[in-house]
Amino acid sequence: xxxxxxxxxxxxxxxxxxxxxxxxxxxxxxxxxxxxxxxxxxxxxxxxxxxxxxxxxxxxxxxxxxxxxxxxxxxxxxxxxxxxxxxxxxxxxxxxxxxxxxxxxxxxxxxxxxxxxxxxxxxxxxxxxxxxxxxxxxxxxxxxxxxxxxxxxxxxxxxxxxxxxxxxxxxxxxxxxxxxxxxxxxxxxxxxxxxxxxxxxxxxxxxxxxxxxxxxxxxxxxxxxxxxxxxxxxxx
Amino acid sequence: xxxxxxxxxxxxxxxxxxxxxxxxxxxxxxxxxxxxxxxxxxxxxxxxxxxxxxxxxxxxxxxxxxxxxxxxxxxxxxxxxxxxxxxxxxxxxxxxxxxxxxxxxxxxxxxxxxxxxxxxxxxxxxxxxxxxxxxxxxxxxxxxxxxxxxxxxxxxxxxxxxxxxxxxxxxxxxxxxxxxxxxxxxxxxxxxxxxxxxxxxxxxxxxxxxxxxxxxxxxxxxxxxxxxxxxxxxxx
DNA sequence: GATGATTTGTACGTATGTATA
DNA sequence: ATATACATACGTACAAATCAT
Numbered sequence: 001x002x003x004x005x006x007x008x009x010x011x012x013x014x015x016x017x018x019x020x021x022x023x024x025x026x027x028x029x030x031x032x033x034x035x036x037x038x039x040x041x042x043x044x045x046x047x048x049x050x051x052x053x054x055x056x057x058x059x060x061x062x063x064x065x066x067x068x069x070x071x072x073x074x075x076x077x078x079x080x081x082x083x084x085x086x087x088x089x090x091x092x093x094x095x096x097x098x099x100x101x102x103x104x105x106x107x108x109x110x111x112x113x114x115x116x117x118x119x120x121x122x123x124x125x126x127x128x129x130x131x132x133x134x135x136x137x138x139x140x141x142x143x144x145x146x147x148x149x150x151x152x153x154x155x156x157x158x159x160x161x162x163x164x165x166x167x168x169x170x171x172x173x174x175x176x177x178x179x180x181x182x183x184x185x186x187x188x189x190x191x192x193x194x195x196x197x198x199x200x201x202x203x204x205x206x207x208x209x210x211x212x213x214x215x216x217x218x219x220x221x222x223x224x225x226x227x228x229x230x231x232x233x234x235x236x
Numbered sequence: 237x238x239x240x241x242x243x244x245x246x247x248x249x250x251x252x253x254x255x256x257x258x259x260x261x262x263x264x265x266x267x268x269x270x271x272x273x274x275x276x277x278x279x280x281x282x283x284x285x286x287x288x289x290x291x292x293x294x295x296x297x298x299x300x301x302x303x304x305x306x307x308x309x310x311x312x313x314x315x316x317x318x319x320x321x322x323x324x325x326x327x328x329x330x331x332x333x334x335x336x337x338x339x340x341x342x343x344x345x346x347x348x349x350x351x352x353x354x355x356x357x358x359x360x361x362x363x364x365x366x367x368x369x370x371x372x373x374x375x376x377x378x379x380x381x382x383x384x385x386x387x388x389x390x391x392x393x394x395x396x397x398x399x400x401x402x403x404x405x406x407x408x409x410x411x412x413x414x415x416x417x418x419x420x421x422x423x424x425x426x427x428x429x430x431x432x433x434x435x436x437x438x439x440x441x442x443x444x445x446x447x448x449x450x451x452x453x454x455x456x457x458x459x460x461x462x463x464x465x466x467x468x469x470x471x472x
Numbered sequence: 473g474a475t476g477a478t479t480t481g482t483a484c485g486t487a488t489g490t491a492t493a
Numbered sequence: 494a495t496a497t498a499c500a501t502a503c504g505t506a507c508a509a510a511t512c513a514t
Contacts, residue, residue: 076312
């Protein structure tokens with residue numbers, strides 16, 4: 001129940017971002033890719049939607065060339081499915097595949113948490129503690145919006161604490177691919193309280209330096225199957 | 237010490253391959269991407285090599301357009317680093333990043349093995365047993381080439397036994413990105429014997445249905461740090 | 473630092489393959 | 494089943510940015 005539905009925007013493909021800091025001029029294809037990725041992850045372009053090159057070119061006020069390049073990159077990242085001569089559609093994984101992706105997501109998050117327990121430094125530790133305490137207050141106040149926002153930072157802090165950028169990229173990429181199939185999870189107060197309780201188990205294990213415990217607590221927190229079922233409905 | 241240096245050729249980006257079976261006509265960009273990926277993973281285009289669009293276009297007898305599309309996809313998959321207005325080079329991860337990638341690789345393989353222990357079916361089980369036994373014979377005969385070949389199938393069998401295609405794709409993608417930084421590992425007979433012994437621990441755990449044991453055995457088998465060091469030398 | 477050469481980014485036109493009548 | 498319409502794949506030309514001098 002943790003993965004927030006507003007995805008962390010990946011301005012640049014994870015890969016490239018980490019390989020080199022990218023100072024250079026922004027290209028149109030980049031902007032278009034970023035914009036399309038954002039719309040897909042937000043659910044504005046639901047799975048199965050056909051991405052028409054000419055229509056997109058007209059919409060963005062460019063020729064088809066940069067649109068095509070954006071589509072190629074999104075296809076390689078798995079967010080869309082580009083079929084030769086038949087156009088590209090927003091990816092629509094099978095139910096079984098979604099289950100697989102959720103399972104992997106849980107394991108990646110668990111690995112992040114485990115590495116965090118092992119590698120977190122004092123500054124990161126303080127930040128995680130503070131953040132978690134603040135979220136406790138948000139929960140007590142019933143401030144859903146703030147909690148959701150903070151939840152992003154919470155998970156991001158755990159990613160960072162693992163000190164493995166490649167793992168972070170894989171995790172974010174998987175999260176991005178799953179985001180069209182998730183929606184708000186913090187509607188009820190009970191959910192929010194449960195989430196915070198699960199977070200507490202994760203944080204405690206991390207601060208204790210308990211790698212296995214942190215991984216287990218995070219794995220449970222992600223609650224794979226639940227997510228998978230809940231989201232699949234919206235596909236049909 | 238297991239990852240074999242001749243990578244499993246990824247004809248199609250893992251992503252697309254699993255989303256849809258691709259019956260359609262092959263496109264030039266696809267062929268070029270496949271060819272370039274192959275050359276990079278084989279080490280024919282070492283890290284840092286500049287991929288000149290015009291030169292590649294001339295070489296493949298096409299215009300720059302399909303070459304550019306191939307480059308975009310390879311960049312998104314992380315095999316190359318495309319810098320706006322500055323050309324694309326074969327990815328050259330930092331030493332720290334390589335370590336991160338090897339660590340993740342070990343964890344992904346471990347996860348595959350763990351899932352395999354949990355989900356393998358009788359037919360797959362028989363195949364794994366047979367394959368492992370055959371590799372024992374190859375080891376005793378000192379047949380390096382055959383062993384290396386079979387090693388590919390061995391790992392692929394374990395991937396398959398996990399019944400999680402998404403995980404398989406992540407694992408193969410990571411393996412592909414690491415392949416330029418690996419080289420032959422089976423030179424010495426002792427290495428071959430040790431590999432087989434480690435395989436034996438993995439297989440035993442899998443056949444016993446011992447998820448954690450299989451994961452641990454596989455994690456050990458991958459021997460992250462060793463690989464990372466050994467391969468980094470070739471970068472400089 | 474300015475200028476020319478070179479390479480990449482974008483626009484546009486044509487060919488080819490797919491889908492529908 | 495054939496033909497027609499349409500979208501995509503590719504080629505070519507130009508614009509813009511980078512780099513070499």
